[in-house]
Amino acid sequence: EVQxxxxxxGFIQPGGSLRLSCVASGFTxxxxxxxxxxxAPGKGLEWVSDISASSSNSxxxxxxxxxxxxxxxxxxxxxxxxxxxxxxxxxxxxxxxxGWRDYPLEYWGQGTLVTVSS
Amino acid sequence: xxxxxxxxxxxxxxGQKVTISCSGSSSNIGKNYVSWYQQLPGAAPKLLxxxxxxxxxxxxxRFSGSWSGTSATLGITGLxxxxxxxxxxxxxxxxxxxxxxxxxxxxTVL
Numbered sequence: 001e002v003q004x005x006x007x008x009x010g011f012i013q014p015g016g017s018l019r020l021s022c023v024a025s026g027f028t029x030x031x032x033x034x035x036x037x038x039x040a041p042g043k044g045l046e047w048v049s050d051i052s053a054s055s056s057n058s059x060x061x062x063x064x065x066x067x068x069x070x071x072x073x074x075x076x077x078x079x080x081x082x083x084x085x086x087x088x089x090x091x092x093x094x095x096x097x098x099g100w101r102d103y104p105l106e107y108w109g110q111g112t113l114v115t116v117s118s
Numbered sequence: 119x120x121x122x123x124x125x126x127x128x129x130x131x132x133g134q135k136v137t138i139s140c141s142g143s144s145s146n147i148g149k150n151y152v153s154w155y156q157q158l159p160g161a162a163p164k165l166l167x168x169x170x171x172x173x174x175x176x177x178x179x180r181f182s183g184s185w186s187g188t189s190a191t192l193g194i195t196g197l198x199x200x201x202x203x204x205x206x207x208x209x210x211x212x213x214x215x216x217x218x219x220x221x222x223x224x225x226t227v228l
Contacts, residue, residue, distance in 0.1 A: 037163075044206065059216075
């Protein structure tokens with residue numbers, strides 16, 4: 001059974017940093033690209049970032065470029081999202097998902113809430 | 119405002135059929151496969167349809183997808199109260215080089 005278990009969310013002041021984690025199981029993590037998607041309170045889905053299986057290729061939404069960094073540790077089957085210089089508008093539930101780009105997002109993590117507020 | 123356009127809400131009675139549309143352009147739906155995601159209240163999104171009309175294992179055949187030109191449609195037959203959810207279309211945009219989601223359609227079964 002595929003599982004994506006997320007952690008690392010929380011309450012942070014504007015300008016602060018957080019690192020989200022997503023531990024994968026039930027599939028060969030090292031052979032699949034992964035994606036981060038977020039959902040602001042009461043709003044729709046927004047693509048944030050993605051990373052290829054080997055970490056050779058990654059991309060970011062314009063709203064987070066230069067502030068967020070996606071990475072992965074295939075030896076630990078773990079995906080990360082380092083979020084720096086957080087803004088109030090980054091407040092959202094963040095989901096990791098298996099898949100990317102022109103492939104479907106097959107499985108999703110349970111989501112982790114990030115609240116940025118003073 | 120989303121690049122992919124969905125009706126914000128729909129409602130129908132149990133047992134009825136609904137179709138949810140997703141309108142895009144030549145650089146996204148017109149060129150790339152569409153997926154549909156179901157988000158039940160308080161839950162993470164779940165893949166419902168991929169490659170325009172294929173169902174992942176475990177998704178009942180009450181759910182179907184179709185595509186024509188720059189639009190895609192999700193169909194749900196035999197509506198159940200458990201189908202009350204937000205439904206999102208998603209695809210890759212070859213020009214913007216980004217994953218796009220529609221704004222979501224809130225389905226009420228009453």
